[in-house]
Amino acid sequence: MNDFCLEFQNFTLGYQGHAAVHHLSGSVARGSLTAIAGANGSGKSTLLKGIAGILKPISGSCAAHINRLAYLPQQSELDRTFPARVIDLVALGFWQRRGLLGRITLQDRAELTKCLGAVGLEGFEKRPLDSLSGGQMQRALFARTMLQDADLILLDEPFNAVDARTIADLVMLVKGWTAEGRTVLCVLHDHVLVREHFPQTLLLARKLVSWGPTPDVMTAANLMRARGFQEAWDERSGWCEERLAPDGHGHCHPIIDKREQAVAAHV
Numbered sequence: 001m002n003d004f005c006l007e008f009q010n011f012t013l014g015y016q017g018h019a020a021v022h023h024l025s026g027s028v029a030r031g032s033l034t035a036i037a038g039a040n041g042s043g044k045s046t047l048l049k050g051i052a053g054i055l056k057p058i059s060g061s062c063a064a065h066i067n068r069l070a071y072l073p074q075q076s077e078l079d080r081t082f083p084a085r086v087i088d089l090v091a092l093g094f095w096q097r098r099g100l101l102g103r104i105t106l107q108d109r110a111e112l113t114k115c116l117g118a119v120g121l122e123g124f125e126k127r128p129l130d131s132l133s134g135g136q137m138q139r140a141l142f143a144r145t146m147l148q149d150a151d152l153i154l155l156d157e158p159f160n161a162v163d164a165r166t167i168a169d170l171v172m173l174v175k176g177w178t179a180e181g182r183t184v185l186c187v188l189h190d191h192v193l194v195r196e197h198f199p200q201t202l203l204l205a206r207k208l209v210s211w212g213p214t215p216d217v218m219t220a221a222n223l224m225r226a227r228g229f230q231e232a233w234d235e236r237s238g239w240c241e242e243r244l245a246p247d248g249h250g251h252c253h254p255i256i257d258k259r260e261q262a263v264a265a266h267v
């Protein structure tokens, strides 16, 4: 197997032909734990959606050398009013193995109970989802992720609005996954958490600012560069234009570049 789990080549993603992540190239090592950091609107969720295949690239590619992928979106994207119980949500983790209409075996049931125990939700099987606290919901989603038995796990702000104890428990689980050889990419806003627990960081400001070992990436200079790029990038000027090159191939042209250079020159 390839030592790399993901390989990006000029990977460019966006909406309605406008790029939100520009020309990303590089590789993610198998079994690595990477934080994806950046300001609001810097393209972090867009990147995860591109890796998960929910969003098709405008240009470039992302080669995933994996068997199974698990993607945990932001909680705000989930509908908790759906009349379902914890067991129904967590059992969805089996669908890649059993199919959507597949029967859950006794062994599956035991595995599910074990995963609920691992996230501290023993006995919660029959609780309706809308009765869970934010932290309990996040624990249930982590249990579902565990059941997916994926070799690439994408987490979008999994520690938002959960207390310190829940964060500590969930971080332990994530570290356990990478110890098992799984690769984890995690969108995070909390720089303290990033520095403390994530060996690798990818810092985005719609384009790549820096990527590598966390102490090398999370420097004051890089964070200032990221902020500078982001501030320069207002909604009007931030979009890429899809242009046709003379050979007829579409090309994503970041019209912000001159403004970025101007801002970067001042920081």
Ligand SMILES: Nc1ncnc2c1ncn2[C@@H]1O[C@H](COP(=O)(O)OP(=O)(O)OP(=O)(O)O)[C@@H](O)[C@H]1O
Pocket (backbone or CB within 6 Å): 015, 020, 038, 039, 040, 041, 042, 043, 044, 045, 046, 047
């Ligand atoms: N469905 C969509 N349609 C159009 N534009 C979108 C869509 N989703 C995101 N965008 C835009 O793409 C840009 C990047 O958004 P994205 O959600 O990836 O940022 P983010 O770094 O995850 O932000 P946050 O930290 O606020 O969650 C933003 O300008 C956003 O408004």
